[in-house]
Amino acid sequence: MIQFNVYPDGKKRIVTFSYDDGHKNDQRLIELFDKYGVKGTFHLNSKSLITLSEEDQKAFGERYRNHEISCHTVSHGWPSKIPSASLVGEIIENRKALEKIAGYPVIGMSYPSGSFNDNAIEVHKACGIVYSRTTLSTGKFLLPDDFLRWHPTCHHKGALALCDSFMNNLDSEWTHPLFYIWGHSHEFRTEEDWREIETVLQKISGNDKIWYATNLDIYNYMTAQRQLQISVDERTFYNPTAIDVWVERDKKEILCIPKGQTVTL
Ligand SMILES: [Zn+2]
Structure with missing residues (x-):
């Protein structure tokens, strides 16, 4: 029997991070991600980005170079609460602005304020979005059945409590191998907050049984696997x-x- 339970280089576990809103604290968080060799996806609004000079836009994009730039709408409109035509503009204009700084197709998303419904998902699909993260933390290490309803494991405030459970079971036959942590870097307000996320990184990084991937890496790999x-x-x-x-x-x-x-x- 063939099973699709193996990831790049034969690894059987995945860790990914996902951060919303594009705060200046992303810079410090990225330095930590790079120090520990993990990958993050950064879901960015573009309303203020397009007011920057070409040069500043370039510098802004450079910050995210080792990680993934992903959509979060132009102005943080709630996808389930605005007209479909407005949502199209919020997504397409966001994609355009982000693709200019990223240099690749930006086809991921996280729903602003976790807002989505069936209609919003259809609009996202029509705008070329292939995955989108919700804010419905499962507390589990699930891979998504539906990439446009991608529920994370936990907010970063709950991550430390789950690290041992994940790391102590790296060799078990779990069918749910993904530790998906999300949050906002503007929530790191004190040095204590930064110490806590660094402790999480120390616990889950540097393990050769784990694939450290962006959200889009995971989507692309699983989509390829299903095409075998x-x-x-x-x-x-x-x-x-x-x-x-x-x-x-x-x-x-x-x-x-x-x-x-x-x-x-
Ligand atoms: Zn947001």
Whole structure:
């Protein structure tokens, strides 16, 4: 039996961070992320960004270079409370502004104030958004069934309490392998707050059983994994994507199917 429970380099656990609103504290948080080798996704509004000079916009984008820039609407409108046409503008104009500083297609999102409904999700899809995070923390290490209803594990204030549970089970057969922490960097108001997030980072970083990924890395990898073409006897694989993909066979073998190749293993 083939299982899609393996991530890049044969790892079986994933850690990701997701921060909203684009506060100046992002700079310090990113320095911590870089120090500990983890990846973050930063969901940014663009209302004030577009008032900056070209040079300042460039410098702003540079801050996020090792991480992912993602949407959060132009002006933090609530997707479930505004007309569909306004929401289209909030997303498309946000994408345009962010793509200018990011230099790649910005196709991720977190719903401002966690606001979404079925109609808002359809509008997001039509605007090319492929995943969006909610604010509904599950307390669990779930991968999303639906990337446009991507519920995180916890807000960073609850992360320390869950670190040991995650790290003490790295070798178990969990089907829920993702520790997803979200928050706002403007919530780090005191040195005590910064010490707490650094303690979380110390506990969960630097482990070769964990893939440290942005939100979009996870979306792209899982989407590629689902595109694998597999023979009935589960020996021959074709990976039509541009991403190397790993799977587990019969709960004992970890197989790599290189991008663009057909292999018999
Ligand atoms: Zn927000």
